[in-house]
Amino acid sequence: MLRLVITGLLIIMFFFKNSATSNEIKNFYDLEIENINGEIINIKDYENKVVLIVNTASYCGFTKQYEDLQDLWDQYKSKGLVVLGVPSNTFNQEKKTNKEVKKFCEVNFNINFPLTAITEVKGNDAHEIFKWAERNYGKSAIPKWNFHKILVNKEGNVEETYASFTKPLSDKIINKIEEIL
Numbered sequence: 567m568l569r570l571v572i573t574g575l576l577i578i579m580f581f582f583k584n585s586a587t588s589n590e591i592k593n594f595y596d597l598e599i600e601n602i603n604g605e606i607i608n609i610k611d612y613e614n615k616v617v618l619i620v621n622t623a624s625y626c627g628f629t630k631q632y633e634d635l636q637d638l639w640d641q642y643k644s645k646g647l648v649v650l651g652v653p654s655n656t657f658n659q660e661k662k663t664n665k666e667v668k669k670f671c672e673v674n675f676n677i678n679f680p681l682t683a684i685t686e687v688k689g690n691d692a693h694e695i696f697k698w699a700e701r702n703y704g705k706s707a708i709p710k711w712n713f714h715k716i717l718v719n720k721e722g723n724v725e726e727t728y729a730s731f732t733k734p735l736s737d738k739i740i741n742k743i744e745e746i747l
Contacts, residue, residue: 594702594722597695602653602668602681609695616725616746617648617718618734619695621687621709623659624670628713632675634734638743639679645747646720649679649734652695654687657712687714699724715739719746 594617597609609617620635632651639649653660653667661667664683671677685693687709699707699716703724707716715728717739726742733739 594695594698594718597698599652599685599693599695600683602664602683604664604683607650607680607682612648612650613722614720615646615648616642616720616743617650618739618743619650619652619699619716619718620734621652621654621656621685621696621712621714622681623654623657623712624661624667625659626657626712628711628730631713631734632671632677636675636677636679638734638739642743642747643679647743647747651677651679651681652687652693653681653684654709654712655684656687656689656692656709659712660684699727703727717742717746 595610595613599607599609601607618635618638620631622632622635623629635649635651639647643649651671653664661670661684667684668681671681687693687696696707696709703716706727707724709730711730713730715732715734717725717727719725725746728736728739
């Protein structure tokens with residue numbers, strides 16, 4: 567009788583465990599995010615590419631990094647790099663609307679790499695991409711400020727993270743991108 571109860575409990579636990587974890591997104595390529603124009607970016611489209619995710623802001627001391635991000639995109643997009651700019655007001659330094667952000671980026675920096683809609687990047691309201699990065703890489707994936715960088719390799723794993731003060735064209739970032747492309 568005891569054996570039957572234990573077997574029954576194990577079966578029940580197995581089924582509950584699977585249903586509880588089946589909704590959790592575990593793969594980078596399962597994610598999607600809204601772009602600056604309100605359309606969905608399916609991250610699956612970036613499969614087998616290296617992706618540099620950067621939370622950006624228009625009124626930040628690091629905003630000039632947009633120039634380097636555009637140069638990085640121009641230099642490496644044909645080799646398989648995607649620069650994904652994620653405008654965010656998490657640190658209260660972003661414009662109010664996606665339209666304003668888009669115009670600011672195009673007029674001031676001639677940005678043509680993918681930009682998302684204004685997105686939360688930290689805390690309970692953070693977009694799933696940033697929650698995924700934290701779950702899969704740890705606390706260093708959490709943006710401490712604007713222009714924090716998360717480098718995702720071709721397998722869809724966080725390869726490295728970089729603080730805001732690390733410039734996109736730094737040897738540290740360039741060498742790692744070239745290594746994993």
